[in-house]
């Protein structure tokens with residue numbers, strides 16, 4: 110049986126609201142859900158008080174003081190508000206709905222063939238007024254750029270004066286033009302979606318992709334999950350039936366309606382009995398990444414493969430050379446890919462060679478420190494700005510697949526050398542990317558503490574519900 114659980118929205122759960130604090134807005138429906146979950150989760154809340162996270166919920170806990178006393182948040186804030194009113198009162202950041210009872214609004218969709226002039230005329234205003242609006246201050250001129258699908262609204266005062274023009278580009282961006290004492294003035298208004306915490310969990314039966322779907326995750330979040338763990342787990346070869354995952358992630362809301370998913374905040378993956386927890390952390394330089402609870406990077410210093418392509422010829426020190434037909438070790442791995450496929454730098458480093466290299470054809474060699482070098486051969490062309498001495502970052506495009514040099518067809522030949530000795534890039538133990546530095550460890554611990562608590566609390570609450578539901582189902586069957 111597939112033990113995947115439905116996704117739930119847990120914004121207002123005790124454990125979560127502790128973390129998120131008073132900036133949360135709870136819709137009445139969320140409140141109802143929240144209460145249901147609160148009962149379950151409060152049982153496990155004794156030590157679940159979160160650290161001081163001022164505004165940004167959960168992950169970007171930049172301001173979390175390392176020594177924040179867990180008790181510094183009054184308990185009242187930590188509980189799911191008992192009524193929607195109370196919730197709204199505790200939510201100063203929610204933009205109030207436009208409170209302009211005095212204005213009468215005419216709203217029209219921008220359709221193919223519309224011009225600003227026709228829309229103004231349709232709303233009962235002439236071109237002269239249109240011109241004074243678009244000649245207004247600030248961003249008012251941007252009204253001239255209309256796109257099909259946008260919404261244009263005119264706000265008129267009781268005496269027929271055009272007081273406001275509002276162009277909604279999309280749900281997050283509008284241009285608002287208001288009448289001033291001497292004309293009009295426009296301003297771009299951006300709305301920030303409100304992140305709410307969601308949780309999903311599943312057990313893998315076939316693939317992570319299917320299990321993610323079953324758990325209610327969208328493809329992007331599943332892909333991100335695979336990306337976070339992809340350094341550690343090969344989702345094609347390593348994943349076994351019975352592996353489980355739990356994900357705490359953001360859902361982005363606007364006006365109490367979900368518009369998108371945000372980032373993964375924390376995750377737990379159990380692969381063949383081995384548990385790996387990944388926590389999102391934004392360091393003091395503003396760089397975000399995923400780390401284990403000990404502060405080790407989830408990344409490796411090297412990509413396992415520098416290209417999205419299949420292996421056409423493996424590393425083999427006894428290989429018979431396809432062109433020369435003699436035993437000639439194959440000191441790298443070949444990846445078959447069409448000419449022009451981008452090739453990525455396997456790790457951060459410096460270009461030590463870029464150009465033609467005999468049978469290798471057009472080639473780039475990178476030096477990475479610790480006497481590790483990587484080599485990329487047979488390129489059709491080099492990446493932009495790739496010259497000897499250039500610094501490159503992991504994942505940067507350094508060239509494109511080709512068939513230059515002594516080859517039978519387009520492919521990438523990739524070598525990984527340690528102290529000059531060729532090693533199998535597909536099996537060698539790759540060094541980890543930089544961990545959280547010692548100097549930042551206290552900050553890291555403080556910032557990620559509540560993510561771990563969340564993962565534990567939500568996971569536990571979830572299992573309880575699942576068990577209860579199973580028990581009910583069993584009873585019903587009997």
Ligand SMILES: [Zn+2]
Nearest residue numbers: 441442443522
């Ligand atoms: Zn090769």
